[in-house]
Amino acid sequence: MSETCKKVVRIGTRGSLLATTQADTVRRGLIAAGLEAELVIVKTAGDLSAAPVQTIGVGVFTAALREALTDGKVDVAVHSYKDLPTAPDARFVIAAVPEREDPRDALVARDGLVLGELPAGSRIGTSAPRRIAQLRALGQGLDVLPLRGNLDTRIGKVASGELDAVVVARAGLARIDRLDVVTESLDPVQMLPAPAQGALAIECRRGDTDLIDVVRTLDDANARAAVAAERGLLAELEAGCTAPVGAVADVVESIDEDGRIFDEISLRGCVAAIDGSDSIRASIVGPLSGAEELGRELARELLDLGARDLVAITEPAVSAPATDSANTGRATHV
Numbered sequence: 001m002s003e004t005c006k007k008v009v010r011i012g013t014r015g016s017l018l019a020t021t022q023a024d025t026v027r028r029g030l031i032a033a034g035l036e037a038e039l040v041i042v043k044t045a046g047d048l049s050a051a052p053v054q055t056i057g058v059g060v061f062t063a064a065l066r067e068a069l070t071d072g073k074v075d076v077a078v079h080s081y082k083d084l085p086t087a088p089d090a091r092f093v094i095a096a097v098p099e100r101e102d103p104r105d106a107l108v109a110r111d112g113l114v115l116g117e118l119p120a121g122s123r124i125g126t127s128a129p130r131r132i133a134q135l136r137a138l139g140q141g142l143d144v145l146p147l148r149g150n151l152d153t154r155i156g157k158v159a160s161g162e163l164d165a166v167v168v169a170r171a172g173l174a175r176i177d178r179l180d181v182v183t184e185s186l187d188p189v190q191m192l193p194a195p196a197q198g199a200l201a202i203e204c205r206r207g208d209t210d211l212i213d214v215v216r217t218l219d220d221a222n223a224r225a226a227v228a229a230e231r232g233l234l235a236e237l238e239a240g241c242t243a244p245v246g247a248v249a250d251v252v253e254s255i256d257e258d259g260r261i262f263d264e265i266s267l268r269g270c271v272a273a274i275d276g277s278d279s280i281r282a283s284i285v286g287p288l289s290g291a292e293e294l295g296r297e298l299a300r301e302l303l304d305l306g307a308r309d310l311v312a313i314t315e316p317a318v319s320a321p322a323t324d325s326a327n328t329g330r331a332t333h334v
Contacts, residue, residue, distance in 0.1 A: 008036040009211065012065045012074030015041040016150050018172050023078040025098070025175075026202055029218045030076075037076075042068045066092065069205055076215065077203045081196035081227055086235040095215035096202040100223040101171035103198035103248055105131065105191050107184040108158050109165035114184040118142060122164040125157055129274055131167050133244035134191045136276020155181055167191075171198035192246025192270040192281075195230035199223055222251040222263075225291040229267045232295025237271070237302065243311055246270040247295070251288065263288050269298050271307035280305045 009030055013023035023039050030037040044064040062084050065077040070091060081097065107115050118124065120141030126132060127146045135144050145163065147154055151172055157163040167186070173179050204212050226249035239245045249267040256262065264285050272279035282301050286294040299307075 008038055009076060010040045010074045011037055012040050012042045012068045012077040014044055014061060014065070018151055018176055019078075019080075021175050022080070022200055026076070026078050026200070026218065029098070030214065033214050033217050035214060040068070040074050042074070042077075066203070069203065075204070075208065075211060079201045079203060081199040081201040081231075082194045084196075084201055086231055091206060092203045093206050093212055094201045095204045095212045096217075096219040097224040097227055098200050098202070098218050099220040100200075100226065101174050101198040102185070103193045104170045104188065105167050105186045105193055105197075106170035106173055106179075106182045107165055107167055107186055108155055108181045109183045110158055110161070112183050113165070115165075115186060115190060116140075118165060123162075125154060125163045125166040126168075128167075128194070129244040130194055130246050130272070131191065133272035133274045133276060134246065134270070134279065135167070136274075137272050137279045138190070139276075151176060151178065169193070169197055188246075188248050188268060192268060193248050195234045195245065195247040196227045197248075199227045225249075225265060225288050226251060228291040229265050229295040232292035233267070233269050233299040233302075234295075236296040236299030237307060237311070239271075239311060244272045244274050245311075246272075249291070249295075252285075254285075265291050265294055267294055267298055269295075269302055271302050271310050273310040273313040275313055277313070278310055280307050280310060 011023050011027055013019045020039060027037045027039060042064050044061050062079050065079065066089065068074045069077050109118060118140065121143055123143045123145055124135060125145050125147030126135070127148050132144050135142055147157065147163070147166060151168060154166045154168060155178070158166055170182065170185055173182060202215055202218060204215055229249040230247040233247050234245055237243070237245060247267065247269045249265050251263050252266045253261055254264045265288055266283070266285045268281065268283045270279060270281045280302055282298055282305065284294060284298045284301070
């Protein structure tokens with residue numbers, strides 16, 4: 001084994017309970033592969049600001065982790081894949097995309113209500129432009145309010161009665177064992193999730209080839225292909241991770257005319273006006289080997305249908321988001 005893989009592998013992560021829980025699954029995976037590994041907490045701009053993510057910029061949760069990789073303070077960075085900018089960075093390799101959690105959004109609502117049961121005027125919290133746009137497009141007359149903070153903070157807004165409901169990623173609740181609070185897992189017919197939602201990206205320095213080879217043992221081919229299709233769509237639209245774009249891909253079995261079974265990618269995409277005035281949806285099915293290009297092809301179809309005009313529609317004025325500090329967990333800080 002190389003010197004790179006003999007040392008304790010330092011895994012960079014944000015400090016929230018969710019982030020450290022996600023990173024710990026990677027730590028345990030590397031230990032199972034024969035390495036020693038520990039978590040290193042890295043503070044990011046997103047952790048230090050209460051502003052809506054769309055005003056701070058793409059990469060707000062990932063830039064500091066990548067800087068720590070570059071500076072040699074960590075050997076591996078664990079990202080929520082949806083937070084990564086779509087443009088590749090030549091300094092790094094995404095060595096693994098582990099098995100993906102359920103990518104759907106989840107509703108946490110008062111009195112066990114599902115989305116269709118929320119009456120007009122209900123206060124529903126989220127700061128994701130994609131969710132805001134799709135909630136408004138439903139035409140239920142919901143009062144969508146900005147909200148930031150860790151998962152416990154957001155859920156607590158419902159328990160306290162400050163909000164009637166919040167929409168969050170189901171994967172995050174699953175990872176911190178809080179699925180008990182979910183009143184509805186939202187069908188993509190109602191709300192398409194963010195591209196790469198529920199997926200992790202394990203990133204290494206490009207030159208650390210021996211470590212990359214070990215980290216690759218954690219890769220899930222289907223998760224990587226699905227994410228490639230979704231992010232291909234996002235990249236072709238030239239939209240960042242804060243744009244009102246939803247996408248979800250599934251690996252599905254198909255049968256050819258000779259009765260042979262093979263896998264394909266089924267991809268659905270959506271672009272919605274942030275004010276809820278309009279939305280465009282489309283879908284496509286294609287070969288697993290061409291997942292990224294399939295996403296780009298669907299994006300071009302959405303553009304032909306008028307998607308660029310919808311992305312350009314601006315957000316109505318809203319008040320400052322609710323926020324709270326992140327949980328820090330137990331680990332080294334840099």
